[in-house]
Amino acid sequence: KRGRGTAARGRGPGRGERALLTGLCPQAPELSREEKLQLRKEKKQQKKKKRSEKGPAAEPAEPGPPSDPGQPRGEEPPSTPPGSPRPAGGKSKAELRAERRAKQEAERAQKQAKKAELGQAAAAAKPRLTPTEPQSVVKRLPEHVQVDDPAAQRKLAKKLERQQVPLRQDYGTKVNLFSHLHQYSRKKPLTQQMSIPSTVIHPAVVRLGLQYSQGIINGSNARCIALLEVFKQLIRDYSTPPNEELSRDLVAKLKPHISFLNQCRPLSASMGNAIKFLKKEISCLPDTEWPWLTKTPSLEVIYLREKILLAAEAISRSAFEKINDNDVILVYGCSSLVNRTLCDAHAKKGRAFRVIVVDSRPRLEGRETLRRLVRKGIHCTYVMINAISYVLPEVSKVLLGAHALLANGSVMSRVGTSQIALVSKAYNVPVLVCCETYKFCERVQTDSFVSNELDDPDDLIVLRKGQAQLGGWAENKSLRLLNLVYDVTPPDLVDLVITDLGMIPCTSVPVVLRVKSVDQ
Amino acid sequence: GDNTTFRAQLRDDPDVASAVAAIRALLGFLKQDRGETIQGLRSSLLAAIDTLSRVDSSVAVSSGGELFLRFISLTSLEYSDYSKCKEIMIERGEIFLRKVSLSRNKIAKLCHPFIRDGARILTHAYSRVVLRVLEAAVESKKRFSVYVTESQPDQAGQKMAKALRKLNIPVTVILDAAVGYIMEKVDLVLVGAEGVVESGGIINKIGTNQIAVCAKAQNKPFYVVAESFKFVRLFPLNQQDVPDKFKYKADTLKTSQNLTEEHPWIDYTSPSLITLLFTDLGVLTPSAVSDELIKLYL
Numbered sequence: 001k002r003g004r005g006t007a008a009r010g011r012g013p014g015r016g017e018r019a020l021l022t023g024l025c026p027q028a029p030e031l032s033r034e035e036k037l038q039l040r041k042e043k044k045q046q047k048k049k050k051r052s053e054k055g056p057a058a059e060p061a062e063p064g065p066p067s068d069p070g071q072p073r074g075e076e077p078p079s080t081p082p083g084s085p086r087p088a089g090g091k092s093k094a095e096l097r098a099e100r101r102a103k104q105e106a107e108r109a110q111k112q113a114k115k116a117e118l119g120q121a122a123a124a125a126k127p128r129l130t131p132t133e134p135q136s137v138v139k140r141l142p143e144h145v146q147v148d149d150p151a152a153q154r155k156l157a158k159k160l161e162r163q164q165v166p167l168r169q170d171y172g173t174k175v176n177l178f179s180h181l182h183q184y185s186r187k188k189p190l191t192q193q194m195s196i197p198s199t200v201i202h203p204a205v206v207r208l209g210l211q212y213s214q215g216i217i218n219g220s221n222a223r224c225i226a227l228l229e230v231f232k233q234l235i236r237d238y239s240t241p242p243n244e245e246l247s248r249d250l251v252a253k254l255k256p257h258i259s260f261l262n263q264c265r266p267l268s269a270s271m272g273n274a275i276k277f278l279k280k281e282i283s284c285l286p287d288t289e290w291p292w293l294t295k296t297p298s299l300e301v302i303y304l305r306e307k308i309l310l311a312a313e314a315i316s317r318s319a320f321e322k323i324n325d326n327d328v329i330l331v332y333g334c335s336s337l338v339n340r341t342l343c344d345a346h347a348k349k350g351r352a353f354r355v356i357v358v359d360s361r362p363r364l365e366g367r368e369t370l371r372r373l374v375r376k377g378i379h380c381t382y383v384m385i386n387a388i389s390y391v392l393p394e395v396s397k398v399l400l401g402a403h404a405l406l407a408n409g410s411v412m413s414r415v416g417t418s419q420i421a422l423v424s425k426a427y428n429v430p431v432l433v434c435c436e437t438y439k440f441c442e443r444v445q446t447d448s449f450v451s452n453e454l455d456d457p458d459d460l461i462v463l464r465k466g467q468a469q470l471g472g473w474a475e476n477k478s479l480r481l482l483n484l485v486y487d488v489t490p491p492d493l494v495d496l497v498i499t500d501l502g503m504i505p506c507t508s509v510p511v512v513l514r515v516k517s518v519d520q
Numbered sequence: 521g522d523n524t525t526f527r528a529q530l531r532d533d534p535d536v537a538s539a540v541a542a543i544r545a546l547l548g549f550l551k552q553d554r555g556e557t558i559q560g561l562r563s564s565l566l567a568a569i570d571t572l573s574r575v576d577s578s579v580a581v582s583s584g585g586e587l588f589l590r591f592i593s594l595t596s597l598e599y600s601d602y603s604k605c606k607e608i609m610i611e612r613g614e615i616f617l618r619k620v621s622l623s624r625n626k627i628a629k630l631c632h633p634f635i636r637d638g639a640r641i642l643t644h645a646y647s648r649v650v651l652r653v654l655e656a657a658v659e660s661k662k663r664f665s666v667y668v669t670e671s672q673p674d675q676a677g678q679k680m681a682k683a684l685r686k687l688n689i690p691v692t693v694i695l696d697a698a699v700g701y702i703m704e705k706v707d708l709v710l711v712g713a714e715g716v717v718e719s720g721g722i723i724n725k726i727g728t729n730q731i732a733v734c735a736k737a738q739n740k741p742f743y744v745v746a747e748s749f750k751f752v753r754l755f756p757l758n759q760q761d762v763p764d765k766f767k768y769k770a771d772t773l774k775t776s777q778n779l780t781e782e783h784p785w786i787d788y789t790s791p792s793l794i795t796l797l798f799t800d801l802g803v804l805t806p807s808a809v810s811d812e813l814i815k816l817y818l
Contacts, residue, residue, distance in 0.1 A: 322757070397757065430757035492792075495757055496719070503755045504814070505719045505791075507807035511814055 041100060144266050145451050148179045160263070163256035164200040166193035168263045172457050175480045182266070183454040189213050190264050202237065204230045205257045209264035218365070220403045220439065221308060221336045224270040227261070228304050231278060247283045254279070266453050269404030269412070269441050277303060307438040311500035312337055315434050316344045318498050319399070320351075322432060327353040327396045330429075332385075333414045334365035335401020337434045342399075343376045354379040356391055360416045362459040362483065385416055392427040402435040407513060408444045409491030409506035411435070415484045418448070421493040430495045433506075437499050440513055448487040457481035537648065539584030539749055540620055542572045546588055547613045556602060561609075565589055574774075579715030579723050579766050579786075583752035584620075587816065591616045623747040623800035624649055628656035631710075631745055631798040639664040639707045642699070645671035645725040646680040647712025649745045653798075658687055665690040667702055671725060673783065696727050703734045713746040715766070716799075718755045718813055720791035720806025722746065723762065726784060732793035741795040748801050751813050756788050 146152035147170070160167050171185035191210055197203055208230045211217045217226050231254075238253065240246045258275060261267065267275070319341045323329065331338050342355060355373055357380055359366025366382065373380050383391055398420060404412040411417070411433050421431050445451060460481050461470045473479050491506035501512060549568050555561050569585035592609040627649060635641065635657045641664060643650050657664065666689055671677040677693055684691040694702055709731060713722040722728070722744050735742045756762045765773060767784040776782050791806030798804075801812055 322761075324760075432757075496755060501814075502753075503718065505755075505807060505810050508810040508814065511811045515814065 042096070045096060045100065142451075144182060144262070145180050147182050160259060163259055165256050165259045165263060166190055168193075172474060173480055174454065175482045177449060178452070178454055178482065178484075181452060181454050184213070184456065185458065186214060186456045187458075190260070200256055201260050202230075202234050202257065204233050205260060209261050212261065212265040219334065219336055220268045220270040221312075221436075223268055224274050225304060225308065227271050228274060228301075232301070250282050251279050254282075269443075270439050273438050273441070274303060303438075307436060307500075311436040311438070312340055314500040315436065315498050316341045318503055319432070319434060320345050320348065322397070322496075322498070322503075323351050323353055324396070325351050325353070327351065328356060328394055329353055330356045330358060330388075330391070330395045330398045330420070330424075331369060332358045332366070332398075332400055332417060332420050333360070333363070334368045335434070337436070338399050338401045339369055339372050341434060342373060342378060346376055346378050354381070356381045356383065356395060358383055358385055358388060358391075358416075358420065360385040361462075363414075365414070385419065388420060388423050389427075392423060392429055395424075395427075395429050398424045398429055398431045400431065400433050402433050402439060403486055404443075405433075405435050405440045405497065405509050406443050406445050406488070407441065407510050408446070409494075409509050410445055411489040411491075411494055411497075411506070412445065412486050413489065415448075415487045418487045418489040418493070421489045425493050431493060432496045432498060433494050434498045437501055437512060437516065440509060440516070442513065445488050446490070448484070452487075453485040455483040455485050457483050459483050536621075537580065537747070538576050538578055539580035539747075540617070542569075542576070542581045543584050543588050543613075543617055543620060543749075545572065546585060547610070547617060550592075550606075550610055550613055553606075558602065558605060561606070562589070562593065573765070574770055576770060579752055579754075580750050582766075583715055584749040586753075587749050587751070588613065588616055590816070619800075620747065620749055623749070624652045626800040627745050627747065627798050628652045630803055631743070632656040632660055632662070634708070634743065635662055635664055635710075636707075637662050637664070640667065640705060641665070642667045642669075642702065642706040642709045642731065643680065644669050644677075644709075644711045644728055644731055646676035646683075647745070649712045649747065650710055651680070651683055653710065653745055654684065654689060655687060658689065665692070667692050667694055667706060669694055669696050669699060669727060669731070671727060672696060676725065696730075699727075699731050700734050703738045703740060706740060709735045709740055709742045711742075711744055713744050713750060714786060715750050715752045715754070716744075716746050716797065716809055717752060717788070718810050720794065720797070720804075720809040721756070722789050722794065722797075723752075723754075723756075723766065723786050724789065726787045729759075729787045729789045729793075732789045736793050742793060743796050743798065744794055745798045748799050748812070748816070751799075751809065751816060753813065759788050762786070762788050 141152075143152055143156045157167055168182075168184055168190050169188070170183050171188065172183060174181070174183050189210055190213060191206060194201075196206065198206060201209075208217075208226060211226070212223065217223055234254070234257065235250070238250060240249060254275075258267075261271075315337060323345050329342070331342070345351060345353070355378055357366045357370050357373070359370075359382065361384075370380055370382050381391070400411075400413060400417055400420070402411050402413045406412060411421075413433075424431050443451070457473070457480075460483055461468050461473070463469075470479075470481065473481050494506045497504050497506055497509070499512070501515075504512065546565065546568055550561075550565065553561055553564060555564060566589070569582065569589070572585065573582045592612045631653045635653075639662075641654075643666060645668075654664075654666065666684055668677045668680045668684070668691060670693055681691045681693045711722075711724060711728055711731070713724050715723040717723060724744075732742050754763070764779060767786055768776070768779065768782050769785060772782055773779075791809075794806050796803055796805060797809060799812075804812065
């Protein structure tokens with residue numbers, strides 16, 4: 001085997017040489033990967049020895065992926081080349097390898113034992129034990145905000161290959177500030193890259209993915225409800241293969257579907273929370289609960305009913321108290337919750353109010369709001385977002401929906417929301433946000449750049465008098481189009497958040513998260 | 521029945537907060553109640569609270585009453601025997617009353633270290649809690665001077681000035697309109713509160729909002745002292761959003777034809793203008809008030 005016995009293994013072949021090798025002998029990448037793994041393991045051993053020499057340090061010996069994935073080993077100048085003499089001295093490589101293997105086997109046996117225990121304990125004891133690792137876990141960045149990091153993308157590609165889910169290609173040049181996000185084209189849906197019917201992905205999920213990517217299902221509540229319906233169908237069509245445990249196998253079967261949906265359109269916070277809940281519930285079930293999953297009311301229906309539908313009812317009732325007689329309420333875009341609140345308030349016939357609907361390109365979601373409200377007989381005015389400083393002096397309050405509420409109290413919502421909040425603050429108009437508690441996230445974000453979604457830039461092309469303005473944008477090297485989907489409103493611009501737990505100020509979101517995690 | 525007890529208590533002991541007197545009256549009512557069911561007891565207590573707030577429509581009475589009800593009913597569902605339940609509720613009511621009467625001293629102990637030697641304090645109208653805090657500061661041998669606003673329309677500031685002079689604190693009474701003038705001379709502003717709302721803002725005698733705005737403009741700390749039974753589940757967005765039943769006195773509400781011609785007695789100060797709140801639950805920032813309320817009410 002190449003490279004094992006040689007002493008001068010330190011740097012290995014240089015970058016250019018390696019490229020040549022990979023070109024000439026297709027076997028070479030396999031070997032170099034193995035070589036890399038060996039190097040990694042040896043380095044870890046060295047580090048561990050150093051640490052045990054320095055003092056006690058309870059670091060678990062995880063043979064998982066290293067902290068900097070995939071950087072070619074030849075490009076780390078400060079790292080000790082493994083060819084240099086080891087501090088422990090004397091032990092041959094074969095002995096070290098044997099030691100490592102023994103350690104890995106021991107750990108694997110431990111893990112199996114723990115899983116078996118947990119499997120029994122979880123059946124007996126709910127609520128489930130939260131992961132009790134007291135070590136400081138550095139949270140890894142999700143893949144969808146690391147598009148410009150080739151190593152992360154390679155990892156993702158490998159994962160998708162394993163799950164047999166196609167990888168969606170990015171489209172068009174991106175604005176530099178957002179080059180870490182995906183930008184897809186609606187004209188190239190993911191289904192073009194896979195055979196239909198697919199053997200791995202359930203057809204209902206394929207349909208759902210297509211509906212997401214084409215924008216047929218829009219809005220965080222609608223997407224979450226559709227997801228839960230599809231999962232219900234998935235679980236109904238599922239049957240445990242022999243020799244497998246229901247809970248673990250079902251969760252494993254769900255993973256490629258979730259990856260597929262993620263490729264079609266990045267998961268929203270509401271969908272993420274719903275999936276987390278489902279996975280947790282499913283992995284708690286012992287085999288004997290199998291018929292319960294298919295009976296009604298099933299898990300999804302419970303989640304749907306309680307957290308989405310009943311919550312909407314509660315919020316609508318609380319918000320009604322805040323609507324006074326002769327109020328002028330400003331709403332932005334299309335939020336199912338805000339629409340429901342206004343329609344219910346109008347139906348109660350206690351308060352006379354009128355609504356100003358603010359809309360913005362390219363989605364023009366305000367038109368849907370306008371349609372729904374006018375149908376109920378509510379007096380509406382329709383303006384574009386450039387006119388808000390003109391209408392705000394006559395507005396008594398602003399009612400906004402939210403995509404997610406972050407742990408520092410920031411509101412993540414459709415792009416344009418923070419602008420409305422900012423101008424309202426300048427005019428001293430109170431800003432109210434309606435949001436169900438299932439959309440609360442543990443994430444913290446202070447700006448709109450780090451984690452966002454880029455929509456199809458071709459949406460910005462407008463057809464006027466037969467001429468497509470901006471139509472040739474791809475040919476122009478110095479022109480980039482940016483179609484952002486979300487933005488983040490800081491908590492000091494929001495006066496009140498109406499949730500199903502009551503009316504809270506923005507800063508109390510972490511308290512609600514704490515209370516919820518205690519409940520569960 | 522309890523109207524008269526309530527009024528009597530208020531008359532006899534002017535030092536007790538109206539909310540404490542209300543709670544005492546409710547406890548007495550609870551002891552005398554002849555009902556047989558928990559539901560019946562709850563509804564009669566609610567009716568009693570309503571009656572009391574018709575006598576004195578301050579925010580504190582309604583919040584105190586609601587908190588009393590919540591405190592005693594936290595354990596009532598555990599026992600099937602009604603008389604046992606009632607005993608426990610009465611016991612808890614006594615505990616609540618005791619806690620509430622001690623709260624003022626707790627607050628004074630927390631707050632007086634913030635008054636440094638040589639400080640000049642501005643306060644508004646007549647607040648018994650502020651009086652207690654200043655008393656504690658005098659007991660710890662600090663020297664300071666106080667400016668009190670006259671606080672029209674009932675000239676409550678004069679009452680405060682008289683009480684302060686008895687403690688040998690140098691005091692000056694100023695016009696309500698002179699707050700902007702005097703603000704550069706003072707080191708801190710200390711006011712009481714009639715109610716603390718969910719957002720962390722306070723409801724207090726009219727004129728407080730102006731003082732808060734002036735203090736913010738000149739970067740002077742604005743401290744509020746309030747007992748925890750004054751925490752109320754309101755969330756006003758602006759002055760207009762405060763319910764009418766708190767703005768005007770109970771008698772005015774009953775007799776007046778057109779409320780817009782009456783002058784409101786209280787105003788709402790938003791949490792962005794408040795530096796710290798001193799309560800018997802500790803020293804809180806305005807955003808922590810909501811956390812405490814969630815703990816109290818949920």
